[in-house]
Amino acid sequence: MALTRNEIKFIKSLQEKKVRETERLFVVEGVKLVEELLLQDKMEVEAIYATPEFVPTGSKSLNLVTISESDLERISGLVNPNRVLALVKFPKPKSVDWQLEKNVLVLDEIKDPGNLGTILRTADWFGINTVLASENCVDLYNPKVIQASMGAVYRINYIQDSLQKMLPDLKKSGFKLVGAAMQGKDLYTYSYPEKLALVMGSESHGISEKTNSLLDETLTIPKFGETESLNVGVAAAIILSHFRQVKGI
Amino acid sequence: MALTRNEIKFIKSLQEKKVRETERLFVVEGVKLVEELLLQDKMEVEAIYATPEFVPTGSKSLNLVTISESDLERISGLVNPNRVLALVKFPKPKSVDWQLEKNVLVLDEIKDPGNLGTILRTADWFGINTVLASENCVDLYNPKVIQASMGAVYRINYIQDSLQKMLPDLKKSGFKLVGAAMQGKDLYTYSYPEKLALVMGSESHGISEKTNSLLDETLTIPKFGETESLNVGVAAAIILSHFRQVKGI
Incomplete structure (x- = not known):
């Protein structure tokens, strides 16, 4: 599926701190980091944009959008984009019990x-x-x-x-x-x-x-x-x- | 002094390994690193290109070329050039006595x-x-x-x-x-x-x-x-x- 200009602009804008904080979303890129993301359960994944070569790990149901190599280049913040980019929700702040921490x-x-x-x-x-x-x-x-x-x-x-x-x-x-x-x-x-x-x-x-x-x-x-x-x-x-x-x- | 196009091209080309190895020269940039360079005696400095704000440390006689901020930007490999760029000769390889090293x-x-x-x-x-x-x-x-x-x-x-x-x-x-x-x-x-x-x-x-x-x-x-x-x-x-x-x- 080809991404619209607005989608590309939105994802790219998450490279900026101000936008991340307004949208409560951040970007994770590359096969290794996204694979690990999909195997953990502390972070909630909003969407995955991946080229057809990317095979998702884990068993969660995903909002997976298959995109072309050139669209990945358009949304990526990496010099060498690596198959997949995930949008992830800011986790809720955890409260810390200082009595228990060492x-x-x-x-x-x-x-x-x-x-x-x-x-x-x-x-x-x-x-x-x-x-x-x-x-x-x-x-x-x-x-x-x-x-x-x-x-x-x-x-x-x-x-x-x-x-x-x-x-x-x-x-x-x-x-x-x-x-x-x-x-x-x-x-x-x-x-x-x-x-x-x-x-x-x-x-x-x-x-x-x-x-x-x-x-x-x-x-x-x-x-x-x-x-x-x-x-x-x-x-x-x-x-x-x-x-x-x-x-x- | 304004640098010629050839001088700029030459200095910039030292960002590449092949050129450095042919010329036996490398680049050191920024106030802190060049100051330290001028205070040591293991490296031989070929030339210093600096904006007027740079004050050389040490007592060596130097081939110091005063240049404009914009020429510094042209020869620099840094995102934020910092007053000075030095060309330094490759040092002669030192022989190591493995019996003495620990x-x-x-x-x-x-x-x-x-x-x-x-x-x-x-x-x-x-x-x-x-x-x-x-x-x-x-x-x-x-x-x-x-x-x-x-x-x-x-x-x-x-x-x-x-x-x-x-x-x-x-x-x-x-x-x-x-x-x-x-x-x-x-x-x-x-x-x-x-x-x-x-x-x-x-x-x-x-x-x-x-x-x-x-x-x-x-x-x-x-x-x-x-x-x-x-x-x-x-x-x-x-x-x-x-x-x-x-x-x-």
Whole structure:
């Protein structure tokens, strides 16, 4: 079926944050990510646009629209479109019981979508369920975040709001706020608190002053060479891995 | 000074690997990376093209060409050009004495330039001097590698050649070849060999069969959640950090 100009325009407009938030819809692209989407049950799929080569996985009844390769190119945000594009509804926000949670990741001004996606993928690997993000972080449904997260967006509870509003609640529930910083306690000998909220700041400016004033402690990855800093996704991964090594699940 | 059409064409053509290899020149862009370039002494700078706002660091005599913002846009490979572009000569290959080296990183089919740059930055942080790369890895002087490496390219000895040729030499010098894999020994309880060559493969296909047959052991990062795999730069960082934690420098 050929898509109308209005349909193409609508789907393409979901590359923009403003439109996504009005429509409460986001885009997932490519065979691997859409296959995983169809096998999970947390996200509600609005429609699937696919070339005839795409074979849907799972057993859900789908609003599947078969389209041509050239129509896929018209609606895709990828440099190399890959057979299928799904429109997915924003999930309902989940409420978190801070008394039950034990490990939380807090992101302060993470603006690069590739970094955010990688951080979510890593958090998911290490069994972190909840990620709090400052309002000036990139939004979860940015297509580059979705692609880099490799499906972690289907599972992670990403709560984007004012950290000044959310972090005091965490503290009241017994969390220690521990920030990654250039000058802090040595990661390798650090004793983790029972309830850890790990705070990561931006690569260029570190943790913002407002958030910094709420921290209980800072933590540093020991440096053995000359490079000035680590990529923020890399730094988060090193700390989360070390945390699991010491504390288990 | 206004650049001629031929100068613009020449500089722009260095975005391509073939031209870089013929000319033995590569491009470094942006204030931060060029400042660091001018403060080190391993790389020889052929020329600097900068807008009047750029103030060179260091004390070297420079072939500094002041250009307009619009000429910078014409020669730049960045979406947002940042004041300065340097042409740098390929450094002479350094010979490595495998008897003296203790830790080496080996990359097999790492094709994404952002991943390679991040890996070099992380290797530099953890004091790794030498990185061996298979012929089908992305080349070191790809502009995206340079940008993501954040200056690590100035320090790391990156040797790109056939792994089938290089790895047997490593083994003869007492290195154990340890590959990161989905099924291997648990990273957190692993006893590292005295001389470690850590082998990382591609994210989608893992370590190639030819390289795999040369490995002494494989190593796995324990998984606590649901995501299928980790980004290759993240995985390398986690293992290198754990290695330093156990063995020190």
